[in-house]
Amino acid sequence: MEYLNLEEIIIESNDYTKINEVQNFLIKQGLRFDNNIEYTVALYDNNKIIATGSFDGRILKCIAVDEDYKGMGISNKIVSTLINEQYRRGNNHLFVYTKPSNYKMFEDFGFYKIEEVPNKVILLENDSNGIWNFLNRIRERKVEGKVISSVVVNCNPFTLGHRYLIEKASRESDIVHVFVVSEDKSVFTAKVRYQLVEEGLKDLKNVAIHAGEEYIISSATFPSYFIKKLDEAVKIHTLLDIKIFLNYIVPALGINRRYVGEEPSCEVTKTYNDTMKEILPSYNVEVIEVPRICIGNEIISASRVRKLIKENKFLEVKKLIPESTYEFLISPEAKAIINKI
Known part of the structure; x- marks a missing residue:
């Protein structure tokens, strides 16, 4: 399935129906919707949410893809949208807290490891000289x-x-x-x-x-x-x-x-x-x-x-x-x- 056929929706913070859909989707992925969110994007396939991502300040977070759609470049689409919106807002120095297993994906987007707690969390930034x-x-x-x-x-x-x-x-x-x-x-x-x-x-x-x-x-x-x-x-x-x-x-x-x-x-x-x-x-x-x-x-x-x-x-x-x-x-x-x- 081509992800180009998917519908991308920017979800407003007061759109409680869509926010609830994102929350329920994240729960199915073993995640929670973080309290501190200022921007959220979601991808839909025939009105079914199949991927989402958010950010708060300069921190990307709550990024998830439906298991059936993994390996199709969907996560790249979500991360690209988030990064482009950050750049549009003038935020060039970005950070990600994620599972260590996601390191390779973010490395491909130019993120570098600052520190990690093995098997638990890794902190990345997109400036090799940042720290x-x-x-x-x-x-x-x-x-x-x-x-x-x-x-x-x-x-x-x-x-x-x-x-x-x-x-x-x-x-x-x-x-x-x-x-x-x-x-x-x-x-x-x-x-x-x-x-x-x-x-x-x-x-x-x-x-x-x-x-x-x-x-x-x-x-x-x-x-x-x-x-x-x-x-x-x-x-x-x-x-x-x-x-x-x-x-x-x-x-x-x-x-x-x-x-x-x-x-x-x-x-x-x-x-x-x-x-x-x-x-x-x-x-x-x-x-x-x-x-x-x-x-x-x-x-x-x-x-x-x-x-x-x-x-x-x-x-x-x-x-x-x-x-x-x-x-x-x-x-x-x-x-x-x-x-x-």
């Missing part, structure tokens, strides 16, 4: 020393808890490399979060701040649609992120210590911390888990700050955040963000 360019950017802040530390933060927004963790690392290190998660999956945008971290730490002279770009993987971005058990997805996401950190970022900067905040409530973060404590020391990277600081009986957290903002309790918010974060919150620039909380 090396990232490493060259962060190396500009490289400093020699005995204790080279790192901290990874999201900061949605930057709080006194974040400040406490990084200040402790600063006192105990020759330099601290702070990586701010770059994905825009938070109420506070990546740009604003980076600015708040930068402002809140500018007095600490041995702290270097970096955008994590696509190489510090957040749980909000890591796709779990091809992993059957969600708890397994958390573990695999953690392993992939740690492997990139160990194999690329650690040698680029000479990191030998990583600071993390203790996690009493979030199981995802707790799993991440426990996995780091298990793996990193065998690569000569010490893990320092720092207890959260409290005001009253409650720990300081970004989620608590957001809750108080939503309740318009700014006097209480002020106690939990640096002055620079508070100044932003009462500025005109923050109004759109506050309205979304």
Whole structure:
């Protein structure tokens, strides 16, 4: 059967009938429709869906072909459509999380392996120099020393808890490399979060701040649609992120210590911390888990700050955040963000 006779349909996010068809099709392929989708294409043969693919930002995902139609170039058609639409939008640097068995197909489209968890997931990008360019950017802040530390933060927004963790690392290190998660999956945008971290730490002279770009993987971005058990997805996401950190970022900067905040409530973060404590020391990277600081009986957290903002309790918010974060919150620039909380 010639796939040229198939009907290609771009599925709008509000076309719930078509979205439901895609969801059911993916289930039959042992996949799930990922929560974060902004564009979906599907191929139909006589009104029957036989292939689909999507993307979110610059990440291609949820690509599947009916078993009866494999080996006919259908997956190439889907991937080509997705890539062409990305290019049309001005997105030239693309990423794919997929099963390692799909590597050859994406390699033919000019994708290169960054890292993988064997038999589970592989992360690819379509720029052979992509991660090396990232490493060259962060190396500009490289400093020699005995204790080279790192901290990874999201900061949605930057709080006194974040400040406490990084200040402790600063006192105990020759330099601290702070990586701010770059994905825009938070109420506070990546740009604003980076600015708040930068402002809140500018007095600490041995702290270097970096955008994590696509190489510090957040749980909000890591796709779990091809992993059957969600708890397994958390573990695999953690392993992939740690492997990139160990194999690329650690040698680029000479990191030998990583600071993390203790996690009493979030199981995802707790799993991440426990996995780091298990793996990193065998690569000569010490893990320092720092207890959260409290005001009253409650720990300081970004989620608590957001809750108080939503309740318009700014006097209480002020106690939990640096002055620079508070100044932003009462500025005109923050109004759109506050309205979304």
